[in-house]
Amino acid sequence: MNYHQITALIGENESLFSHRCETITKENLHLPGADFIDRIYINSTRNIQTLRSLNSIYNSGRLSGTGYLSILPVDQGVEHSAGASFSSNPIYFDPENIVRLAIEGGCNAVASTIGGLAAVARKYAHKIPFIIKLNHNELLTYPNKYDQVMFTSVKNAWNSGAAAVGATIYFGSSASNEQLIAVSQAFEQAHQLGMATVLWCYLRNDHFVQDDIDYHTAADLTGQANYLGVTIQADLIKQKLPELNGGYKALCRYGTKYGKYTEEMYTQLTTVHPIDLCRYQVMNCFMGRAGLINSGGASTGKDDLKEALRTAVINKRADGMGLITGRKSFQKPFHEGVALLHAVQDVYLEQKIDIA
Numbered sequence: 001m002n003y004h005q006i007t008a009l010i011g012e013n014e015s016l017f018s019h020r021c022e023t024i025t026k027e028n029l030h031l032p033g034a035d036f037i038d039r040i041y042i043n044s045t046r047n048i049q050t051l052r053s054l055n056s057i058y059n060s061g062r063l064s065g066t067g068y069l070s071i072l073p074v075d076q077g078v079e080h081s082a083g084a085s086f087s088s089n090p091i092y093f094d095p096e097n098i099v100r101l102a103i104e105g106g107c108n109a110v111a112s113t114i115g116g117l118a119a120v121a122r123k124y125a126h127k128i129p130f131i132i133k134l135n136h137n138e139l140l141t142y143p144n145k146y147d148q149v150m151f152t153s154v155k156n157a158w159n160s161g162a163a164a165v166g167a168t169i170y171f172g173s174s175a176s177n178e179q180l181i182a183v184s185q186a187f188e189q190a191h192q193l194g195m196a197t198v199l200w201c202y203l204r205n206d207h208f209v210q211d212d213i214d215y216h217t218a219a220d221l222t223g224q225a226n227y228l229g230v231t232i233q234a235d236l237i238k239q240k241l242p243e244l245n246g247g248y249k250a251l252c253r254y255g256t257k258y259g260k261y262t263e264e265m266y267t268q269l270t271t272v273h274p275i276d277l278c279r280y281q282v283m284n285c286f287m288g289r290a291g292l293i294n295s296g297g298a299s300t301g302k303d304d305l306k307e308a309l310r311t312a313v314i315n316k317r318a319d320g321m322g323l324i325t326g327r328k329s330f331q332k333p334f335h336e337g338v339a340l341l342h343a344v345q346d347v348y349l350e351q352k353i354d355i356a
Contacts, residue, residue, distance in 0.1 A: 010310050018019075021276055023270055029282065030287055032288075047330075048195060048203065060129055062109045069321055072326060073326045074116070076108075078151075104204040104334075106342060109131050109163065111198070115151075118156075124164035132166065133166045137170075154189040155193070170204035171224075172221075197233065198236045199228040199229040205221065208247065208252065220245055240294065242277040243277075244268065316348055317356040
């Protein structure tokens with residue numbers, strides 16, 4: 001898609017294409033680019049093998065050499081149950097089709113389970129970088145709970161040819177401390193073995209819904225989750241696009257003490273504009289030293305393309321590093337999924353869409 005097609009589909013209602021961030025300007029950020037590894041990662045303690053793994057991810061697919069990433073994640077067979085996830089498109093019960101979609105969709109990498117990717121590793125691990133998800137929240141325990149269980153070891157992911165490992169921490173949940181320890185140790189071992197690390201920095205707590213308003217995607221709370229993620233040395237942060245702000249305020253509204261916040265967080269560091277809210281997430285990724293990749297979200301049907309492009313524009317203009325798009329692509333016919341992935345990538349290839 002070209003610039004005219006992208007702008008025509010999204011529309012101008014939110015000034016997404018003309019907005020300029022006046023809170024934290026782009027001059028204060030570490031911007032994506034072809035030299036990102038040599039400019040940013042090279043100064044860290046990452047070893048040579050990890051740098052090579054990162055390089056393989058940044059230099060694959062249609063966005064190769066741009067500094068931007070398009071990743072296909074399909075772990076929903078465990079996280080959301082296989083029947084519910086793949087009933088609309090049963091070919092994805094076979095993990096080979098997941099990898100095929102990522103390759104034909106021009107993705108930088110494919111993220112999935114150890115079982116799925118190991119089943120086809122000899123055929124595909126040298127053709128597209130694998131990101132093997134180490135932990136999952138299985139939905140057979142009754143009642144369902146907010147927990148992440150290790151399904152495999154870092155060494156097993158390495159033996160399966162993974163360029164990176166991924167993991168989820170449910171920040172705010174009762175199990176978050178145990179998850180934080182387990183994932184921190186796993187990421188340390190992954191870096192020692194030369195793999196990159198991707199953290200799903202998600203919030204889970206029933207109390208994050210206040211007065212019927214869901215603050216699980218609040219910029220202040222998700223931003224802090226990002227900061228915790230980069231503190232344990234995640235190379236890439238996966239986060240949901242922020243939809244509102246004021247999570248700390250809402251949780252403290254009725255005299256409850258929770259966390260720490262200042263008014264300047266809301267008046268000087270961000271505004272209500274969606275690009276400024278996303279920039280607050282980027283700021284909490286060490287000002288962009290770790291790449292922010294926003295999730296594509298659930299498939300809603302006919303508006304999937306418009307929603308995916310809107311998310312991509314916000315992410316790119318906020319100084320994000322790309323999208324990790326799953327359900328919007330695999331819960332539709334194969335060729336339509338490929339076309340959607342290409343359209344998202346076109347946002348990052350379009351030079352007229354710049355950093356705000």
